[in-house]
Amino acid sequence: MRTLFALCAAAATAFPAILSAETAPTEVSFSEYGEVFESLTGVPGDPEEGYKSAVSRGAGNCVACHTAQGWSQEQFPGDVGPELTGVGARYEPAQIRGILVNAKHTFPETVMPAFYNVSNLYRPGDGYTGKAAKSPDVTVLTAQQIEDILALLLTFTEE
Amino acid sequence: AIGNTATAEPDLDAVLVINDELEMVTITEAPAHLEGALDQAISGWHFRDAATRRLETDDFENPAFLHVEQGLTAWETVEGTEGESCASCHGSIEESMKGLRAVLPKVNADGELWSMENYINDCRENRMGAEAWGWNTAPMRDMTAAIALQSRGMPVNVAIDGPAQPYWEQGKELYYKRHGLLDLSCASCHEENNGNYIRADHLSQGQINGFPVYRLKQSNMISLHNRFYGCVRDTRAESYERGGPEFRALELYVASRGNGLSVEAPSVRN
Numbered sequence: 173m174r175t176l177f178a179l180c181a182a183a184a185t186a187f188p189a190i191l192s193a194e195t196a197p198t199e200v201s202f203s204e205y206g207e208v209f210e211s212l213t214g215v216p217g218d219p220e221e222g223y224k225s226a227v228s229r230g231a232g233n234c235v236a237c238h239t240a241q242g243w244s245q246e247q248f249p250g251d252v253g254p255e256l257t258g259v260g261a262r263y264e265p266a267q268i269r270g271i272l273v274n275a276k277h278t279f280p281e282t283v284m285p286a287f288y289n290v291s292n293l294y295r296p297g298d299g300y301t302g303k304a305a306k307s308p309d310v311t312v313l314t315a316q317q318i319e320d321i322l323a324l325l326l327t328f329t330e331e
Numbered sequence: 332a333i334g335n336t337a338t339a340e341p342d343l344d345a346v347l348v349i350n351d352e353l354e355m356v357t358i359t360e361a362p363a364h365l366e367g368a369l370d371q372a373i374s375g376w377h378f379r380d381a382a383t384r385r386l387e388t389d390d391f392e393n394p395a396f397l398h399v400e401q402g403l404t405a406w407e408t409v410e411g412t413e414g415e416s417c418a419s420c421h422g423s424i425e426e427s428m429k430g431l432r433a434v435l436p437k438v439n440a441d442g443e444l445w446s447m448e449n450y451i452n453d454c455r456e457n458r459m460g461a462e463a464w465g466w467n468t469a470p471m472r473d474m475t476a477a478i479a480l481q482s483r484g485m486p487v488n489v490a491i492d493g494p495a496q497p498y499w500e501q502g503k504e505l506y507y508k509r510h511g512l513l514d515l516s517c518a519s520c521h522e523e524n525n526g527n528y529i530r531a532d533h534l535s536q537g538q539i540n541g542f543p544v545y546r547l548k549q550s551n552m553i554s555l556h557n558r559f560y561g562c563v564r565d566t567r568a569e570s571y572e573r574g575g576p577e578f579r580a581l582e583l584y585v586a587s588r589g590n591g592l593s594v595e596a597p598s599v600r601n
Contacts, residue, residue, distance in 0.1 A: 236530045248531035285513040295569040302564035
């Protein structure tokens with residue numbers, strides 16, 4: 173697994189011009205089941221970077237709501253959402269990518285935030301400052317962070 | 332489940348008795364307007380750990396009482412150009428302020444929805460010739476704690492009809508409106524997920540019968556609107572002004588979700 177990622181990462185840096193094209197949040201296309209089949213960046217995700225984004229309060233903060241064997245060393249994960257242990261075996265990558273980009277396509281009305289979305293937001297703020305967002309284009313996570321967290325979750329294959 | 336998650340349910344059998352004599356209503360049937368949303372209104376006291384809960388049972392241990400003392404001193408203190416103290420007009424705080432916390436916020440004579448802080452500052456500016464206190468300053472928090480204490484044990488009973496109704500509707504809309512980049516409403520956390528943990532925090536119903544509260548984490552009194560401010564900010568939203576019309580309307584609506592709970596102020600939270 174590790175070597176495969178290393179190879180992909182090497183390949184990615186070899187063709188930066190082609191691969192830097194990112195899909196904008198408003199351009200992401202969802203299947204009727206909420207899946208997103210295409211990579212948002214073309215750059216394979218890095219699970220170690222994904223881990224950092226998943227546990228950091230300023231980034232995905234997935235630990236606020238989810239526990240997972242994969243981050244069992246983190247203190248006091250929350251239980252607002254289901255446990256993510258084994259999620260990489262339960263779901264196809266496109267389904268997980270869709271859930272990360274905007275879970276409401278998969279689970280209507282869910283409390284899980286949309287992490288790569290700029291539409292239908294009310295009073296978006298500038299991080300945790302309580303002030304207004306500096307730009308209307310901010311997303312909680314970057315396209316690459318989504319791919320990185322996806323890569324991390326795909327390693328969560330054991331129940 | 333995984334061993335590193337704390338999963339104690341709120342202890343709903345615990346009974347809050349203060350100073351061995353005052354038994355509080357901390358769980359009650361939810362008001363009719365919450366039908367389908369909540370069956371019971373439950374004080375935030377139940378969601379705290381046993382050590383925190385115990386601090387609230389004895390006024391000598393409750394750290395908020397140092398602040399109440401400050402408020403009581405200010406009640407007697409002459410300030411401003413008119414040479415008056417609160418006591419010179421209102422007399423004893425125990426009598427004149429009894430029951431007030433339970434019915435605030437309310438619509439004033441001019442048809443505006445006022446919180447306790449508005450009434451206090453109105454007296455300071457227009458009757459004492461003193462400067463208004465900032466909404467979230469220590470003297471204001473201390474005074475609201477001293478006044479709230481005079482209603483401790485009485486049932487919260489805010490009016491939501493008549494002139495209050497449009498404010499109540501506004502507050503309700505805010506409560507259910509998803510805010511911020513995280514797209515969460517008050518209901519996402521406090522209605523749908525009370526009893527669950529968000530990271531290490533045990534989510535309560537977000538009831539306000541305990542305000543102002545003494546918060547151990549900050550070693551200080553926390554005003555209600557500061558709590559609201561923090562919760563909205565945590566959705567990564569542009570929050571509202573403390574004392575502004577939005578938070579006063581929200582205060583009325585959230586208070587009404589706890590009609591029937593005992594006024595618990597000044598309570599202790601972690």
